[in-house]
Amino acid sequence: MALTDYPQPSVTVDILIFTIRNNQLNVLLIKRKISPFKGAWAIPGGFVRIDESLEDAAIRELKEETGVEADYLEQLYTFGDVKRDPRGRVITVTYFALINSEKLKLKSSTDASEAKWFPIDKIPKLAFDHEKILKYALQRLRWKFEYTLVGFSLLPKKFTLSQLQKIYEIVFNKKFDKRNFRKKILSLGILKEEGIDKNVSHRPPMLYSLKKNVKNIVEIL
Amino acid sequence: MALTDYPQPSVTVDILIFTIRNNQLNVLLIKRKISPFKGAWAIPGGFVRIDESLEDAAIRELKEETGVEADYLEQLYTFGDVKRDPRGRVITVTYFALINSEKLKLKSSTDASEAKWFPIDKIPKLAFDHEKILKYALQRLRWKFEYTLVGFSLLPKKFTLSQLQKIYEIVFNKKFDKRNFRKKILSLGILKEEGIDKNVSHRPPMLYSLKKNVKNIVEIL
DNA sequence: ACAAAAGTGTTGAGAGTACACCCATGC
DNA sequence: GCATGGGTGTACTCTCAACACTTTTGT
Numbered sequence: 322m323a324l325t326d327y328p329q330p331s332v333t334v335d336i337l338i339f340t341i342r343n344n345q346l347n348v349l350l351i352k353r354k355i356s357p358f359k360g361a362w363a364i365p366g367g368f369v370r371i372d373e374s375l376e377d378a379a380i381r382e383l384k385e386e387t388g389v390e391a392d393y394l395e396q397l398y399t400f401g402d403v404k405r406d407p408r409g410r411v412i413t414v415t416y417f418a419l420i421n422s423e424k425l426k427l428k429s430s431t432d433a434s435e436a437k438w439f440p441i442d443k444i445p446k447l448a449f450d451h452e453k454i455l456k457y458a459l460q461r462l463r464w465k466f467e468y469t470l471v472g473f474s475l476l477p478k479k480f481t482l483s484q485l486q487k488i489y490e491i492v493f494n495k496k497f498d499k500r501n502f503r504k505k506i507l508s509l510g511i512l513k514e515e516g517i518d519k520n521v522s523h524r525p526p527m528l529y530s531l532k533k534n535v536k537n538i539v540e541i542l
Numbered sequence: 543m544a545l546t547d548y549p550q551p552s553v554t555v556d557i558l559i560f561t562i563r564n565n566q567l568n569v570l571l572i573k574r575k576i577s578p579f580k581g582a583w584a585i586p587g588g589f590v591r592i593d594e595s596l597e598d599a600a601i602r603e604l605k606e607e608t609g610v611e612a613d614y615l616e617q618l619y620t621f622g623d624v625k626r627d628p629r630g631r632v633i634t635v636t637y638f639a640l641i642n643s644e645k646l647k648l649k650s651s652t653d654a655s656e657a658k659w660f661p662i663d664k665i666p667k668l669a670f671d672h673e674k675i676l677k678y679a680l681q682r683l684r685w686k687f688e689y690t691l692v693g694f695s696l697l698p699k700k701f702t703l704s705q706l707q708k709i710y711e712i713v714f715n716k717k718f719d720k721r722n723f724r725k726k727i728l729s730l731g732i733l734k735e736e737g738i739d740k741n742v743s744h745r746p747p748m749l750y751s752l753k754k755n756v757k758n759i760v761e762i763l
Numbered sequence: 764a765c766a767a768a769a770g771t772g773t774t775g776a777g778a779g780t781a782c783a784c785c786c787a788t789g790c
Numbered sequence: 791g792c793a794t795g796g797g798t799g800t801a802c803t804c805t806c807a808a809c810a811c812t813t814t815t816g817t
Binding site for chain 2: 327328329331355368369370372373374376382396398399401403410412525
């Protein structure tokens with residue numbers, strides 16, 4: 322049986338690019354220039370090339386849209402309903418990426434393309450089944466923050482505990498108790514002290530970094 | 543831009559079918575009759591038809607192999623490395639299914655096809671990247687048992703706490719303390735008493751069923 | 764009476780949660 | 791001296807883990 326005995330569906334990779342801007346969780350959307358859904362906002366993506374892996378496709382799309390590399394990248398889910406794209410059978414493998422807000426300053430909305438950051442509580446109506454996809458991505462994002470160390474990928478190498486707490490508060494959209502938060506994080510034994518940051522106009526905070534070899538560890542916050 | 547401007551990869555759905563047989567966790571494998579990997583064991587699967595969703599394809603494959611419907615079915619991951627199939631570019635969307643051992647008695651190895659159950663500690667060498675896929679599936683399976691109620695889908699409607707505990711012990715390959723296990727399960731408040739099973743030659747156990755509307759609840763065992 | 768599985772409680776340790784004040788610096 | 795975030799401890803509750811014997815039935 323040859324591989325091409327069946328009509329082939331098209332395969333795209335869509336990527337949910339999250340970052341933190343203005344103390345809010347943001348996702349990158351693009352404005353569609355062609356039909357269907359012309360003028361609507363959509364999750365960026367494109368066809369998988371025949372000679373690149375799915376992850377490579379995601380990395381490429383990400384770079385095309387933002388000019389930077391992801392600080393965290395993970396496959397999310399594959400959506401393949403028959404009628405999700407009115408043009409024909411399109412299966413989309415979705416990824417989600419986290420980008421450190423530091424990098425973002427290098428290139429935020431360069432490129433004349435119609436890409437824009439949206440705070441996740443101000444999402445416009447989206448093309449295709451992209452609302453469903455985004456909802457799913459947010460769920461997974463929060464889950465990941467709760468049980469793993471992905472949150473650290475949104476921070477610079479050296480950071481303060483307050484910065485870390487801020488990230489968690491933004492992602493979960495609620496406040497945490499400062500003492501409990503610090504106790505919890507420090508008790509994990511994953512941080513290394515990196516000296517004191519003097520460049521502040523208040524009591525100077527301790528800087529921390531993630532110890533080597535603690536990525537991928539499962540945490541329970 | 544037309545959908546077919548790019549060369550299309552092929553898309554298959556592979557399905558990891560798990561059940562419990564002889565007090566062991568088993569997975570269904572098929573013997574390949576064609577090259578490549580002719581004669582090797584592989585995870586069952588096939589091409590996605592142009593007019594069926596991914597999940598429908600998984601359900602169809604499952605029925606073709608076992609003759610029954612899944613008691614639990616979930617998308618696992620999509621594997622798309624460029625060279626994972628020597629014949630060409632093949633992207634596979636994997637699913638995992640749980641089948642209640644009761645049904646299995648109805649049709650276990652009918653069909654002259656070369657499908658066979660393998661205890662997960664006696665897996666032969668597999669075709670393609672299927673070892674990686676199986677390993678990933680087992681990880682996910684255990685995770686699901688730990689945090690959700692999927693384990694119940696391997697039991698009949700009415701079951702005893704000992705049966706439930708047995709399932710967990712098989713999946714995790716370790717013993718649990720009977721008192722703690724029962725305390726934990728009962729404290730979840732998800733079980734309904736269904737009377738006593740008299741057909742045993744020892745002290746008759748209480749039968750339980752899952753309360754309505756408690757599927758999909760996240761549990762922490 | 765014996766085999767076989769069902770059923771049952773307590774204790775100690777660790778984790779999570781709630782809660783309010785002083786500290787170090789720049790200006 | 792005041793504004794700004796940084797930093798700290800205790801007490802209560804709840805969950806988890808360890809641990810052994812009695813009960814009910816069929817044969």
